[in-house]
Amino acid sequence: MIYFTALIAIIQREALRYIGQRERFVAALVRPLVWLLVFAAGFRAALGLSITPPYLTYITYEIYIIPGLCGMILLFNGMQSSLSLVYDREMGSMKVLLTAPLPRWWLLFCKLVAGAIISILQCYTFLLIARIYGIRMPTIGYVTAFPALLVGGLMLGALGLALSSFVKQLENFAGVMNFVIFPMFFLSSALYPLWKMAEAGRLLHDICAVNPFTQAVELVRFALYAQFNLPALGWSLLATGAFLALAIWGYDPARGMIRKKG
């Protein structure tokens, strides 16, 4: 019972902090909307898309890019929450969390769930704005996308958590942009389908295919059409497990990552 009480409290805290920082909410929405309304609109003419699953007809580029932009929200939030973890650690609220009388893996997992739920709220706001703009998914897709977004959110949150325990200089957001966010985003199926990448080069295609971010984006892409993509789910869960294990190991007190000389 205490496990559940703690989970709810950690989600509530994350939500309260989020509501307290409205500019963060707006900023998080502006980014994918700029990509959708400016980049995608301009790019539509340049890129021809053939009919590949889960799409049954020719689609516009704006429709193609929607799952990738949901992924972008999850990715940025995952990294941002890892930055806030480093900041939190300085401020000490991570210490408060980790001195609660619960297993550390559970506390870290709760933190990830809380972060993922905030990300999902942003994704739905984004999908709503896109719908008003005229980019519609099947209605059922908005429901079936939820578990896919949750898996994606947990995976990228776990990656951020792992990074926050290993990279000391994470305060530097530019570093995270260059070495994590850009490679993950551009070397994925978020902007171009994998077969398009294959035309550009086999190696490029293979890198994109093994990128866990690609798997998360494909999972969301299929889920938005109420379709199940087992390989994408498998890879995403595997990556989530691996990142989470790394994060829990990173926060092991014997490794002394939370050090404060005094």
Add this chain to the structure above:
Amino acid sequence: MSALRVSDLHYRYGSKVALNGVSFSIDEGQFCALLGPNGAGKSTLFSLLTGLLAARQGGIAIAGHDIRTQPRAALARMGVVFQQTTLDLDLTVAQSLRYFAALHGLSGQTAAKRIDEALDRLGMRERASEKVRALNGGHRRRTEIARALLHRPAVMLLDEPTVGLDAPARAAITNHVHDLCDDTQMTVLWATHLTDEVRLTDELVILHKGEVLASDTAHRIAGDDPLQTAFLEMVGETA
């Protein structure tokens, strides 16, 4: 039974020795001051006591529970006030306390009752709905002490809790915690580098360069001199 026992504790950061064979114990209901200059190893000791760091050598028992083998039982009996502020600025006092209560498995009416009690105790009841951002340093500290009381810990650990406070706030917090110790039989470990926060009746552990120089009641350690003089002589001699 000792409420807190530290035995032969060693810790090093790489090649730099932070704690070198630290041992002391505090009896139930006692106020123990941990006095040491900056860099003495106080914060490292606190990280080890709270399980944020793990020592390769030595043992720590909180209310009879070993921090390494029974971390959850030990943490459940422990209230902590860290040196840096650990409050969320955008949350209200009540929200911060509810969050912490839930981390210790307290919710609903029980949590509400404990929060009211703790805030009353620290004279913070009327500020429950204020955002932490709006509080001054002294009130933020009081909020953190109230928070650490919610789960009725047997042992309270405070790491330089008066850092950055003005003289009246410092005196008020010091008195509050001494009173707590007298009224509730709670055991307190209070780290500080300021001798005026130590009363002569308190237990006192003097830590310097990772080693315990003295461990006794303050008036015995001070002898006929003011504590300040005795303390400076001790750390000066070995410096």
